Amino acid sequence: MKNEFSRRQVLGAAVAAGLGLSPRGLGAADGPGVTVCNPLRRTPLSLIIDDSCPVINKAYYWIKQRHDWRLKHAPNTAPSGWEVHYDKLDRMPNAIPAAFAAEWGEWCGAQGIRGKYSMVPFPAGMGRIDKGFPGFPEHQLRDWLRVTKEIIWKSFDLTPEMLTHTRVVNLKTWELTELWEQGEWVDPPLDQLTQYITTAMQLLKKVGIACEGVTSPGGFGRRKEEGYARAILDAALQVNDNPRPFYFLNMEMEEMPTVPLRHVEKDKGIAIASIVGCAGDWFGATGYDTANPDLFITADLQGGRLPAVLAQERPCVLVGHWPGFYANDRIGFKVLKEVKKRLDAYDPDHTKTIWMKNSEIGHYWMARELSELSLNGTECRIHTRFPTSNFTLAFPGRAATRVQVDGTDLRLVRSQRDFRSGAFLATEKETCAAFDLKAGDTVLSITG
Template sequence: MPFHLSRRRFLEASALTFGSQLLGQVPGDRPRQDAAVKVLNPRARVPVSIIIDDSTCLVNLNKFAIPQFAVANPGRYDHYPWKSWPDEIPDSFVRKFADWATENGVKGKYSIVPFPACVGRLDREIPGWSQRELQDSIKLVRERLMPNWDIHPEMVTHTRIIDTKTGHPYPEISPCFMENWDWCNGRSADEIADYMSYALTILKNIGLPCEGITTPGGFGSKARPQLAQATFESCRSVFKAEIPHYFRDLYDKGGQSVAPIVQNASGLDSDDPHCVVHVLGCTGDWSGGWDCVTPKGADAFITADGKSGRMVEVIQRGEPAIIVCHWTGIYWNGLEIGFEIFREVVKRLHATFDHLHWMKLSEIARYWAAKELTRIEFDTAKRAVTLMAPFACEEFTLAVPATVGVPESLTEVDSRLKLKPGMWCREKDATLLCFKMVKGVSTINFKA
């Protein structure tokens, strides 16, 4: 299904991509929003989340990936003792992690690589494990992780490119035929979408629905407009996702915004609005890495006194603070080094801040799409705010001038920390509203 995006605009963006990685972003349409009304973060809190890469069922992905990387890049990976690493990251550890995350309200994204390092396809068999073990592992992800974690394919294998017509890896093992490197260069959105759809279909076959995609390594880094369009086309085609999203980039230092980027917006007044959201991480992998290196530790995210660290910087400026890590480093060959770091990081975050809001990437993507693409009109004479929303949003939160009066049909609370859908609170110069915004036209009326 194509975007409602002119071919000329798409080609102009494609040409710019090779000059700057950010120039490949195509915002698309934007509606008018009255300057007197400000869209706040959901529930006037700061979204936080964790992105977990390189995860799958049973297979310790990078134990099997490194020898394939080594063939594609001779000499670069010779120092890794991968033969000594365990074949499996056991389901007992998945259960342990899921229990901790649920108890602490932690949410995020968890990759399921569909054909991990070419070991086997999750919808068929994984040599070395029984069918019962594989089915139990998939069921564990579905029942224990999916309520609080988005599932993404991290392309197909995270190593070699698969010929989608044969289901086999291409015979050439080089950067041009590895997912992590150069395969996307010069390819069309349709070609990339076909490849993504192959990955998504494997997960559909095992009952793991997806609204988004994670790119392995440098996948798509030099084909950014095509990557965004391919994400939209594949997630819409396979899962009918209303707001497809993807994770490709992170900024682990500096003042560069890490807010989600809403791209290729079109058809906002139609019954079938389109957009895709690029969700950004804000940290490096400082908890053990994909390759089980010595980690920087919890202080890189947040110090024990809660006064510094990358998460503190981003939270203080009010942007979504999304940690990036790898499942192989969380498990760390059974030593659980990364997991211990995350427990400490979350403990410190909760001790330092009282206004965090743990969210899945799909929830963050939906909120940002609603935030940027909803037309907002403010009629001071009629004391009314009218919203024309292309997408529904559960916790839409606005600040309006306090002089407009009291919102009808909402319940007052005495603090922004108590805001939930259906509630409002007073502040010095503004009235804050939180409500379930429906798709289409709705009006909030105020009384003096």
């Protein structure tokens, strides 16, 4: 039972079963003489924030409710998960001010950090995002919604992390049950799953947030991942008319992460991407867990998990829990600032990495894996139902003098530093072209 509370760590076999990528990042869409590269020949970086919610500090209530639950249902067991911090509750804030979220979001925006930010719609059952939080100052929810939509959403996808992230809600009465979302609902009844996820998405929709995907609270849904992914896709189509959502459930801490795609309907442009975290939460989680920038990337930029993943040019997705960025004197925010400083030193001229939202990574991998490419002499045809920005092709052995996409010239650049969407980079060894890929047919012509 203990492990049900945490995310799955995908190990070697699961990776082999996923969509394999060579270090260069070759995808299924590759044809002879042309390959799909990483976006703008840069490795994606992304920051996932879990457990963020309006007004309250989810860690505080999770610990309190789990403690009460254990005393009632399993008094002879030892505390597990975050409940080990029960003795620190009096040091933990029970709320996180919107002003802090604004400061954090503005800093991330200025730094160019992009990723995913959870918005738990009925956090710990303490208040509904569309109705209010009894016992807390009324303006806090209003301020939180403004900050989330106007500041954070610019750089981060917003997702529910199911309804409460603590106990399961009875959708008829809106009362909390004795089951836990990340406990019993690692293997939920499938017929109820779609309804539960749909409800979570609808609560966000009611306050003007069309979410781009979902985050699993802990291991929620993990024992029936195929069905879970189906339920998310159905809910996303139903609530937000979104045919290409993503979900975050899995972590890959040892092997190299991939971007598995599920429930692909190629002709309809429908698929769902699994965004996989590649490093542990070393931002402090509750504020009282491991907080150490060196585990991400050491001061000499050689050690830690991130350089290993970046060296293989795989999507490098960091994961942190929101409470730790604020609690304990903002310990997680300090770690983030240090990690960002080191990542900037690792890639000082921004030629190697590119920050992306989770949805942007999902859309890119769909375009990469599910588009059809054919090369005939100087003409490359692309057929896809999966649009993306920054679509990047490499033509080995060609030093082009001119590249056009649907009759429009791309701009010639000579260095990776200047390589952007709408440009082509020609060297003696190869030509790379980047453009925003639309759904339908695209013709690229390459001369020289």
